[in-house]
Amino acid sequence: MTRLRRASGFSLIELMVALVLGALLVLGLLKIFDASRASYKLSEGLARVQENGRFAMDYLQRDLRMAGHMGCLNDQTRFLSNPAGFRSAFVAQQRPSEAQLDAAPDALRFNHMIQGFEARGTAPGGSVGLPANGAWAGSPNLPGHVAALTPAPMAGSDVVAVRFFSPEGVPVKAFSASSVTVDSARWNQVIAANGYVRPGLLAVADCQSAISFEATSIDQSGADTVIGVAVSGLNRSGLGEGPFSPGQATLYRAETMVYYVAPNPEAGNEPTLYRARFTAEPGAATATLVGGAPEPLVEGIENMQLIYGLDSQTDQTRQPTGFVSRQAVADAVQPGADRLPWRRVGLVQVAFLLRSADGAGAPASLIAEKPRLLGVQTAPPDDGRYRTVYESTIALRNRLFGN
Numbered sequence: 001m002t003r004l005r006r007a008s009g010f011s012l013i014e015l016m017v018a019l020v021l022g023a024l025l026v027l028g029l030l031k032i033f034d035a036s037r038a039s040y041k042l043s044e045g046l047a048r049v050q051e052n053g054r055f056a057m058d059y060l061q062r063d064l065r066m067a068g069h070m071g072c073l074n075d076q077t078r079f080l081s082n083p084a085g086f087r088s089a090f091v092a093q094q095r096p097s098e099a100q101l102d103a104a105p106d107a108l109r110f111n112h113m114i115q116g117f118e119a120r121g122t123a124p125g126g127s128v129g130l131p132a133n134g135a136w137a138g139s140p141n142l143p144g145h146v147a148a149l150t151p152a153p154m155a156g157s158d159v160v161a162v163r164f165f166s167p168e169g170v171p172v173k174a175f176s177a178s179s180v181t182v183d184s185a186r187w188n189q190v191i192a193a194n195g196y197v198r199p200g201l202l203a204v205a206d207c208q209s210a211i212s213f214e215a216t217s218i219d220q221s222g223a224d225t226v227i228g229v230a231v232s233g234l235n236r237s238g239l240g241e242g243p244f245s246p247g248q249a250t251l252y253r254a255e256t257m258v259y260y261v262a263p264n265p266e267a268g269n270e271p272t273l274y275r276a277r278f279t280a281e282p283g284a285a286t287a288t289l290v291g292g293a294p295e296p297l298v299e300g301i302e303n304m305q306l307i308y309g310l311d312s313q314t315d316q317t318r319q320p321t322g323f324v325s326r327q328a329v330a331d332a333v334q335p336g337a338d339r340l341p342w343r344r345v346g347l348v349q350v351a352f353l354l355r356s357a358d359g360a361g362a363p364a365s366l367i368a369e370k371p372r373l374l375g376v377q378t379a380p381p382d383d384g385r386y387r388t389v390y391e392s393t394i395a396l397r398n399r400l401f402g403n
Contacts, residue, residue: 044356045356045357045358045385045386046356046386048300048356048357049300049354049355049356049386049387049388050388052298052299052300052301052354053352053354053388053390054390055297055298056273056297056298056301056352056354056390057350057352057390057392059259059273059275059297059298060259060273060350060394061392061394063162063164063255063257063259063275064114064160064162064348064350064394064396065394065395065396065397066162066164066167066255066397066398067113067114067162067163067164067345067396067398067399068113068114068164068396068398068399069113069164069165069167069398070086070110070113070164070165070203070205070210070398071165071169071203071205071206071207071210071250071252072205072206072207072250073085073205073207073210074398074399075110075111075113075343075398076320076343076398076399078210079098079111079343085208085209085210086101086110086111086209086210086211087209087210087211087212087240088101088104088108088110088111088211088212088213089211089212089213089214089229089234089235089236089237089238089239090104090105090108090212090213090214090234090235090236091103091104091236091237092236092237093237094237094240098111098340102339105145105234105287106143106144106145106146107143107145107256107278107287108201108212108234108256108287109163109339110163110203110212110254110256112163112339112342112343113162113163113164113342113343114160114161114162114163114342114345114348114396115140115160115161115330115334115339115342116158116159116160116161116306116308116329116330116333116342116348117138117139117140117141117142117146117158117159117160117161117330118138118139118140118158118306118329118330118331118332119136119137119138119155119156119157119158119159120137120138120139120155120156121156122138122156122157122158122305122329122376123329123331123332123375123376124307124329124374124375124376125375125376126375126376126377127376127377127378127379128156128303128376128377128378128379129156129378129379130156130302130303130353130378130379130380130381131271131302131381132154132155132156132157132303133155134155135152135155136152136153136154136155136157136159137155138158138159138330138331139330139331140330140331140334142159143161145258145278145287146159146161146258146260146276149258149260149262149274149276149294150293150294151262151263151264151265151274151294152262153260153261153262154260154261154262154263154271156303157260157261157303157304157305158304158305158306158329158330159258159259159260160258160259160260160306160348161256161257161258162255162256162257162258162259163254163255163256163257164255164398165203165205165210165252165253165254165255166190166191166252166253166254166255168190168252169190169205169250169251169252170182170183170186170187170190170191170250170251171183171186171246171247171249171250171251172204172244172246172247172249172250172251173224173246174246175204175239175244175245175246175249176239177238177239177240178228178229178230178238178239179226179227179228179229179239180202180204180226180227180229180239180251181224181225181226181227182224182225182227182251183223183224183225184220184222184223184224184225185223187220187225191251191252191253195277195290195291196253196279196290198218198281198282199215199253199279200214200215200233200234200279200280200281200282200283200284201214201253201254201255201256201278201279201280201287202214202215202227202251202252202253202254203251203252203253203254204239204244204249204250204251204252205249205250205252206244206245206248206249206250207248208243209243209244211239211240212254213229213235213239214229214233214234214235214280214282214283214284215227215228215229215282215283216228216229216230216232216233216235216282216283217230217282217283218282227251232283233280233282233283233284233285234280234284234285234286234287255277256277256278256287257275257276257277257278258275258276258294259273259274259275259304260273260274260276260304261273261274261301261302261303261304262274262294264296264299266296267296267299270299270300270357271299271300271301271302271303271355272296272297272298272299272300272301273296273297273298273301273304273352274294274295274296274297275294275295275297276289276294276295277289277290277291277295278290299357300354300355300356300357301352301353301354302353302354302355302380302387303352303353303373303378304350304351304352304353305350305351305373305374305376306329306330306348306349306350306351306374307327307328307329307348307349307374308327308328308329308330308333308345308347308348308349309324309326309327309345309346309347309348309349309393310324310325310326310327310328310333310341310344310345310346311323311324311325311344311345311346311399312324312325312326313344314341314344316340316343316344320344320346320399322346322399322400324346324347327349333345345396345399346395346396346399346400347393347394347395347396347399348393348394348396349374349391349392349393349394350391350392350393350394351373351374351376351389351390351391352373352389352390352391353371353373353378353387353388353389354387354388354389354390355380355385355386355387356385356386356387358385371387371388371389372389373389373391374391
């Protein structure tokens with residue numbers, strides 16, 4: 001009689017239970033992996049946004065703080081105590097009035113060291129949809145050199161133009177009605193620096209007078225650099241009689257730039273903070289951009305809003321107090337054609353809306369928040385990007401305490 005073998009292996013039920021348990025384990029691992037990946041993307045997006053916010057604010061702070069710098073004295077003092085204390089070779093008059101100074105090309109109006117442009121509907125209490133499509137519209141109207149920028153300013157975002165004499169200068173060794181002489185080593189180190197190869201927009205200043213002009217020639221054949229200045233190119237008048245004494249006067253680079261937000265075509269139209277710096281080749285008849293194009297500084301800047309703080313003394317014939325008593329957006333600072341109120345601006349409030357480079361897996365609660373920038377309500381799309389607001393109040397150092 002043959003014995004039956006004992007049955008061995010798994011039953012069908014046991015196999016099914018094992019498969020279910022294995023599937024649950026794999027699903028759990030996938031869930032953990034997906035959560036880790038989402039957490040990493042959110043952390044990366046947060047880190048990138050924080051980094052971009054710091055860089056953007058640092059760039060803008062450095063240049064806004066210089067607004068009004070005209071060497072030994074600031075622009076308020078030069079125009080208040082001595083109306084002839086500033087001259088511009090970009091106009092024909094040797095002793096120009098305020099209205100005559102305004103006849104200079106927009107980019108070369110160094111009698112107005114800061115000017116803002118308010119995007120339509122973005123005053124405190126307003127709102128802006130994102131992405132903001134269409135052409136920029138607002139008040140005051142963008143001047144020609146700003147409206148012609150490529151890429152153009154983005155709708156719904158403010159624009160600011162800043163002008164100043166460079167932070168560092170070179171002592172003048174000799175001055176005449178047609179030339180300025182400085183040390184070549186110092187010229188190369190201080191003036192022809194920071195991306196400026198042959199800077200043509202220059203200024204000379206001491207503690208009594210200042211003049212902005214275009215170099216029509218630059219001779220560096222010897223130990224000295226001789227800057228020729230003739231009535232040609234952008235110049236409508238010459239250096240005149242000065243008076244600038246060697247050892248007391250300083251040569252500066254005349255800086256004129258614009259900050260704005262625009263889509264970056266080289267980065268998939270990612271909204272980017274741009275800086276357009278203007279210069280001129282010696283003797284050229286038009287101002288051009290440093291590097292040939294606006295500089296993309298920081299990506300992920302989706303919107304910029306600005307509010308300006310004004311001195312309590314509104315009378316332009318009297319000395320400013322240095323006390324900021326009211327705040328206004330650009331079209332309230334300059335409701336008409338008169339640009340003089342910009343000379344009373346002592347601080348700027350800046351707000352950036354930043355977004356992560358791609359979907360960062362931001363929680364639905366963050367997406368639904370709809371960030372506010374200085375009282376402006378935004379309506380971002382539900383694209384999973386992490387967004388946050390950076391705000392800062394920047395004092396114009398050359399406008400503090402009636403300096």
